[in-house]
Amino acid sequence: MRDFSEAPFLVIWEVTQACDLACKHCRASAIPDRNPLELGGKEAREVIRQIKDFGDPLLVFTGGDPLKRPDLFDLITESVNAGLRTTVTPSATPLLTKDAISRFQQCGVSRMAVSLDGADARAHDAFRQVAGSYQRTIDALRHAAKIGLETQINTTVTRHNVDALDRIARVVGEEHARLWSVFFLVVTGRALAEDDLTAPEYEQVFDFLYRTSLTAPFDIKTTEAQHYRRYVAQQRKKTGAASTAAPGVIQRQAGINDGKGFLFISHTGEIFPSGFLEVSAGNVRRTTLQQAYRHSSLFRVLRQSDALEGKCGACEYRNLCGGSRSRAYALTGDFLASDPRCEYVPSNFAAA
Ligand code: SF4
Numbered sequence: 001m002r003d004f005s006e007a008p009f010l011v012i013w014e015v016t017q018a019c020d021l022a023c024k025h026c027r028a029s030a031i032p033d034r035n036p037l038e039l040g041g042k043e044a045r046e047v048i049r050q051i052k053d054f055g056d057p058l059l060v061f062t063g064g065d066p067l068k069r070p071d072l073f074d075l076i077t078e079s080v081n082a083g084l085r086t087t088v089t090p091s092a093t094p095l096l097t098k099d100a101i102s103r104f105q106q107c108g109v110s111r112m113a114v115s116l117d118g119a120d121a122r123a124h125d126a127f128r129q130v131a132g133s134y135q136r137t138i139d140a141l142r143h144a145a146k147i148g149l150e151t152q153i154n155t156t157v158t159r160h161n162v163d164a165l166d167r168i169a170r171v172v173g174e175e176h177a178r179l180w181s182v183f184f185l186v187v188t189g190r191a192l193a194e195d196d197l198t199a200p201e202y203e204q205v206f207d208f209l210y211r212t213s214l215t216a217p218f219d220i221k222t223t224e225a226q227h228y229r230r231y232v233a234q235q236r237k238k239t240g241a242a243s244t245a246a247p248g249v250i251q252r253q254a255g256i257n258d259g260k261g262f263l264f265i266s267h268t269g270e271i272f273p274s275g276f277l278e279v280s281a282g283n284v285r286r287t288t289l290q291q292a293y294r295h296s297s298l299f300r301v302l303r304q305s306d307a308l309e310g311k312c313g314a315c316e317y318r319n320l321c322g323g324s325r326s327r328a329y330a331l332t333g334d335f336l337a338s339d340p341r342c343e344y345v346p347s348n349f350a351a352a
Pocket residue numbers: 226227230311312313315316317318321322323324338339342343344345346
């Protein structure tokens with residue numbers, strides 16, 4: 001397993017919180033207008049320089065809708081020229097034109113990710129609260145496929161779409177996305193607790209994802225469901241796979257968690273372990289990313305699996321999984337507590 005004490009594998013940068021959608025579960029509680037306190041162009045270029053100082057993490061430009069920033073293409077170009085693998089997650093609004101998608105590719109973006117939370121226009125548009133959002137998403141995926149730009153589809157699982165996951169998976173395949181990134185709810189922003197699934201339901205979704213992953217033409221990864229890695233390891237053990245580590249994307253994710261191989265920068269420069277764990281280790285206007293990631297007590301403790309409490313602290317999968325620190329914080333107020341949406345009980349914990 002990689003050592004994440006020096007550098008993150010993945011940096012997510014919310015370049016703006018502005019967005020013309022009003023999605024029901026929005027982490028950022030995005031609003032139409034840009035915050036005047038957003039990082040300016042000079043500050044943004046310094047952030048890119050500091051990210052490059054980590055080596056070669058993957059940089060994701062997200063929002064809000066990153067296309068609400070007029071200098072987005074300059075920032076992408078700066079990142080690509082710095083040698084960073086750069087991806088972008090635009091919102092499906094009228095700003096996401098064919099021309100914008102082509103410019104992503106011309107600037108050197110390696111993958112564009114879009115959200116799909118329903119299998120058809122009625123379901124997806126109700127979730128996004130904007131008519132036409134589904135068709136724009138499909139149009140964007142098709143244009144990207146036509147010009148050879150790799151795509152990813154992000155889906156947030158809630159009580160409203162859990163029964164449609166098989167149909168959403170079919171769309172992911174039909175639209176030739178390379179990766180299906182399945183987000184599990186953390187009750188922050190506009191997300192509602194009653195929309196979340198129960199721990200046993202998480203396991204049912206894991207079962208579906210695992211079975212789908214065996215034949216799907218795309219990779220599957222989970223976000224804020226680190227225990228999917230435990231589920232996959234258990235299945236591989238059961239079936240006698242040579243290694244309990246899954247191939248591909250799951251293996252690359254092994255051990256990554258909030259603040260551990262992962263860093264989030266807010267639109268105003270706050271340095272968070274995750275966009276769903278808004279506890280700050282400083283602001284890029286006053287400290288450096290290296291200082292916050294490597295040396296802050298927040299990030300350091302989040303990387304210590306022995307500091308985990310409850311079931312997660314006793315679990316033999318804690319280095320592979322570790323549970324969602326964001327969900328633990330959102331639901332208990334303690335980011336070292338067990339993930340309340342994991343039903344696994346480590347044998348040594350039950351015996352304690
Ligand atoms: S108990 Fe915690 S560490 Fe173990 S599998 Fe569940 S979430 Fe992961």
